[in-house]
Amino acid sequence: MYCGECAGVCPRSLIEVRENSLKFDKKNCKECTICIQVCPVQALAKEE
Amino acid sequence: MLIETDVLVIGAGPAGSSTAKHAALNGADVIVIDKKSEIGAPKRCAEGVSKEGLKKLKIEPSTRWVTRELSGVRLIAPNGTGVWLNEEKVKLPEAGYILERKVFDKHMAMDAARAGAKIMVKTLAKGIRREGDYLFATLETMGEEFEVKAKIVVGADGPESRMGRFLGLKTTLKPKNMESCAQFEMVNVKMEDPDSIEFYFGSVAPGGYAWIFPKGDDIANVGLGILTTETDKSAYDHLLEFVKNNPSTQNAQPVELNIGGDPVGGMLKELVTDNFMLVGDAASQVNPLTGGGIIAAMEAGVYAGEVAAAAVKDGDYSAKKLSKYQERCEENIGVKFKRDLKVKDYLQSLSDEELNSIADAFQDIELDTINTAELIKQLIKVSPKALLKLGKLF
Numbered sequence: 001m002y003c004g005e006c007a008g009v010c011p012r013s014l015i016e017v018r019e020n021s022l023k024f025d026k027k028n029c030k031e032c033t034i035c036i037q038v039c040p041v042q043a044l045a046k047e048e
Numbered sequence: 049m050l051i052e053t054d055v056l057v058i059g060a061g062p063a064g065s066s067t068a069k070h071a072a073l074n075g076a077d078v079i080v081i082d083k084k085s086e087i088g089a090p091k092r093c094a095e096g097v098s099k100e101g102l103k104k105l106k107i108e109p110s111t112r113w114v115t116r117e118l119s120g121v122r123l124i125a126p127n128g129t130g131v132w133l134n135e136e137k138v139k140l141p142e143a144g145y146i147l148e149r150k151v152f153d154k155h156m157a158m159d160a161a162r163a164g165a166k167i168m169v170k171t172l173a174k175g176i177r178r179e180g181d182y183l184f185a186t187l188e189t190m191g192e193e194f195e196v197k198a199k200i201v202v203g204a205d206g207p208e209s210r211m212g213r214f215l216g217l218k219t220t221l222k223p224k225n226m227e228s229c230a231q232f233e234m235v236n237v238k239m240e241d242p243d244s245i246e247f248y249f250g251s252v253a254p255g256g257y258a259w260i261f262p263k264g265d266d267i268a269n270v271g272l273g274i275l276t277t278e279t280d281k282s283a284y285d286h287l288l289e290f291v292k293n294n295p296s297t298q299n300a301q302p303v304e305l306n307i308g309g310d311p312v313g314g315m316l317k318e319l320v321t322d323n324f325m326l327v328g329d330a331a332s333q334v335n336p337l338t339g340g341g342i343i344a345a346m347e348a349g350v351y352a353g354e355v356a357a358a359a360v361k362d363g364d365y366s367a368k369k370l371s372k373y374q375e376r377c378e379e380n381i382g383v384k385f386k387r388d389l390k391v392k393d394y395l396q397s398l399s400d401e402e403l404n405s406i407a408d409a410f411q412d413i414e415l416d417t418i419n420t421a422e423l424i425k426q427l428i429k430v431s432p433k434a435l436l437k438l439g440k441l442f
């Protein structure tokens with residue numbers, strides 16, 4: 001739903017919130033999972 | 049393509065539009081951009097503002113964007129005991145009008161345009177770099193990338209803000225400083241008094257509170273904010289539970305789902321660097337106690353706009369020159385937020401039982417005039433723990 005809460009907390013600033021999508025710089029992600037934790041609707045999950 | 053301007057404002061929410069309006073009114077050439085196709089939509093807000101706040105900003109309430117005028121506030125303990133505060137006595141923030149943010153935000157942007165600002169919708173800021181005395185922002189609209197060269201850039205890009213980080217400001221928020229919020233706009237809501245807003249405290253919304261803000265006789269924003277550090281469930285799951293159990297929403301139906309982050313950790317320490325200022329949610333200018341940020345965002349926007357225009361006139365965009373903005377924010381917004389942060393920490397430390405007994409004690413108190421400070425003074429009278437934690441503040 002692109003509310004942007006995940007981008008606000010990402011310590012590495014890897015999430016770009018566009019109007020109708022999220023652009024995620026996966027390459028630099030350290031899997032801290034803070035973005036998953038704060039999402040109000042559990043829209044994010046860690047890749048298995 | 050390269051566009052040049054004095055001031056580029058990123059984000060056309062209340063903070064950005066207010067900044068753009070006041071920079072333009074004071075003579076600067078201003079462009080304000082927003083990634084949204086429709087300014088103000090979707091809303092991330094319960095839409096409450098204080099009458100005092102609008103008055104201070106010299107904004108006349110309009111029937112086009114006020115949906116409800118409120119006459120009271122009801123604070124509800126976990127066991128359902130309510131403390132009623134009526135309008136003549138209440139000077140609480142966010143308790144005056146309920147807005148239609150989709151219309152309000154557009155009107156504030158229109159005011160900025162009437163003052164002379166240029167607006168670009170559906171335009172995303174992707175990055176900023178410094179070159180010489182200027183900032184260059186990379187923007188994208190309809191799949192096309194271009195640059196704007198600006199003397200000053202204002203980051204009014206809301207809770208998802210990244211603009212400050214591109215220039216070295218520390219704006220990343222910790223989850224304990226960001227409320228995770230979910231809200232339904234609902235119909236068929238049966239409130240005890242549809243002219244009062246309701247706040248629910250305790251385990252119903254761990255680390256925050258739940259609310260019912262009436263927008264019409266049977267229409268209301270029903271929502272809550274939680275700290276994800278205090279619960280394993282999502283804000284949405286807590287909301288479903290709240291709606292299921294609250295007597296007012298037994299037959300209510302949602303017509304909208306809103307979600308969003310609310311930065312409640314107190315104003316950021318650094319708001320400026322050379323050629324750059326942060327305003328509104330991007331600067332965490334949200335009342336830590338209430339989560340309300342519309343008025344503070346717009347007040348900070350006035351300061352940012354005025355300071356930016358003065359900097360352009362003087363040809364000096366240094367952090368030192370722009371620090372006047374930081375000073376005005378600290379003096380007029382930051383001091384109060386620091387106190388409210390302590391009150392919030394105290395409220396969060398209370399168990400459901402403690403909240404219930406405070407609500408019981410309040411039933412016997414005759415309140416004359418009430419604002420946040422007065423309410424806390426009364427709290428201190430009824431709760432020894434409050435005296436311990438808050439006594440020094442009052």
Ligand SMILES: Cc1cc2nc3c(=O)[nH]c(=O)nc-3n(C[C@H](O)[C@H](O)[C@H](O)COP(=O)(O)OP(=O)(O)OC[C@H]3O[C@@H](n4cnc5c(N)ncnc54)[C@H](O)[C@@H]3O)c2cc1C
Nearest residue numbers: 059061062063083094095096173206308328329340341342
């Ligand atoms: C559920 C909830 C309920 C709330 N209830 C209340 C309330 O009742 N009363 C109150 O006073 N406050 C409330 N708030 C807080 C309030 O909504 C915010 O404080 C207020 O909107 C801040 O205004 P702003 O202009 O700083 O940010 P926003 O209103 O978020 O505006 C930021 C704008 O920037 C744009 N943007 C972001 N990034 C970019 C980019 N890279 N490029 C281009 N554009 C960009 C966004 O599209 C957006 O339009 C609530 C918040 C939440 C989440």
Ligand code: SF4
Nearest residue numbers: 001002003004006039
């Ligand atoms: S993933 Fe979750 S937190 Fe991030 S924008 Fe989407 S809804 Fe918001």
